[in-house]
Amino acid sequence: MNKSTNHQMDEAIKLILQYNNIFIASHINPDGDNIGSMLAISLALRKINKNVSVLKSDVLPEDFMFLPGSHDIQEYKEELGPIDIFIVVDCSDEDRLGNNKALLSNAKKVINIDHHISNTMFGDLNIVDPKSAATGELIYKLIKKMGISLDIDIGSNLYTAISTDTGKFSYESVTSRTHRIIAELIDIGVDFNTINLNLYENMSIEKTKLFIQSLSTLKFYEGNSIVTLKITKEMLKHAGAKMEDAEGIISFIRKIESVEVACVLKEIEMNNIKISLRSKRDVDVALIAQSFDGGGHIRAAGCSINSNIEEAEKEIVGKIREVVR
């Protein structure tokens, strides 16, 4: 974290100490870093007697409902009172707040805490550090700097935030600092074994059935360096699954040894296909996604194509081929 980010954090602490009614919101399609960061800071601020409201901007995946504090997450309503400070975590731009975007203008002050390089700096204060492996690392630092003691509930949320955003501490973004934070969480007694069981060994039968069905659509191109997989509405119906159950299948097919680019096509509607892309070593999939008005990171990106799933597959494979060759 550089000097100016440090300064932003000091200013944020002053504001938090000065005001009482603090709102914290998730983003749309919330992930482990988003939910874990949000819950960790909310539990910490309650320890210093702040009036904290934790808001959801979208449906929360069931997988995270084991987290301490998760049952206090609610939808915004006016009865919650005035918004002194609105803290937004792991959210690269205002649109990711969904309906809660409107609250930005109701708040006296907005504190934006994130690690996406693409963050639009929409806050009054912006604690944005692309070098952090997870927003959870920044939340850890903020809590420590405020002198609030970590406990198992806060620690379990921080562990979840950092573990899920780093592929279980394996991505290039991980530093020795990441491991030192985790070491401290283990020292205070965070039950990482149970958390890992909840996060990673908890696949429903419906999801399992969806995986099995969708694997029959695997197709390989360019000497097995490109792989595609399709998930249709028909498959969901058959498996009794939801589209969110497709989460994780792309990292599974990227594991295939010859694969450089993995592509999953999801049929949201007949002529609305959502495409996820992952690469392993050389290909910048963000560039591929951008040519279909999508975006993302070098190793993980996405876009949409408005045609049927077969057509969409042809189009995206054509584009990937240009890059892989």
Ligand SMILES: [Mn+2]
């Ligand atoms: Mn994150």
